[in-house]
Amino acid sequence: MNESERYQFDLNGYLVIENLLSAEEVSRYLAAADELEDHFVKTIDDGPRMVGFSNISYRFDEQHQCFAYKGSGGGGLQIVVDDFLNASPAFDSLVGHTRTMAYIDELCVGPNWIGSSELRYRYKSNETHTHMGGHMDVRNRYEFAGVKMYDSAAQVWRVRDFDLAAVRVLYALHDVPEDYGPLCVVPGSHKSNYFSPYPDQKPTAEPGMIPVPLKAGDAILFTENLRHGGFPNHRDQARKTLHLMFSPRWAGSQSPIHWNEHVYVSQQAWSRYSDAQRAVLPAPSQDFEQEAKVQRQEIARLKAEIADLKSQLAARQAEAPAAEPSRSLFRKVMGR
Ligand SMILES: O=C(O)CCC(=O)C(=O)O
Incomplete structure (x- = not known):
């Protein structure tokens, strides 16, 4: 991170990185998301089903080794595919993505790993209700350390500014302007000493909430303590984004289906990863345990x-x- 990025991230609780993905990566990930879309739309109400945190009803997709659920914030459909990294080798290069990890390693003490991975399809009228803001959950801790610390991952002493327990990265697979359902945030709310007095609902109704439009390949990095949501999608096409959450290994997952546990990696995906990639994911649990x-x-x-x-x-x-x-x-x- 350069000086300006550190300043902006600390001040606002988020940072937009232009072209974090190359044009080639964007087209490969988007093609895979497009190919999977029809399957998830058709099968989302089938079994077998599992109940996650907050009573969210998931479908286990055996073919793609993912867990998917649907929502209807704002009246429009959203499909969230957890563990999408298992779904296609096209996503493999996102695991241990060098440019992303340079930011993550500076924000989050190692050894860190992927604490949740979601492919989101948000259709017309869908919006994501506002949530978080302030010191809400220890797993989301935002801390400016600014002290010399022992880095057990790199086995060196160094001055560390950021010591976050959760960093989310949202990658745009196409341009996401203001009318296409962008993520929205209340800048600076990660340091708020009060919880938001506004209901966890309409993102457009909350004072201080601003949309963060992105271009294809851009990413927004934010602390999970930042108050955020998703503006409504006014377009006829689904908004398609990839979301990764990074945490120190000791922090439990916040994905509702893996609540306080960790993400699910299929044997097949694991067999494709290099050692460096395996360092940012848990080894697959035995298939029979999952089954x-x-x-x-x-x-x-x-x-x-x-x-x-x-x-x-x-x-x-x-x-x-x-x-x-x-x-x-x-x-x-x-x-x-
Ligand atoms: O997809 C969106 O627009 C909102 C995402 C979100 O709320 C989250 O990642 O927690």
């Missing part, structure tokens, strides 16, 4: 669905009109 986790959740969901259907049936039976009087009662009443 068992998915199956246990699916069984629990089906049991809950059966219980719910049984109680609906019981309620309907209770409401049903009384049965015809029995013949003996009829006889009694009629005196026969």
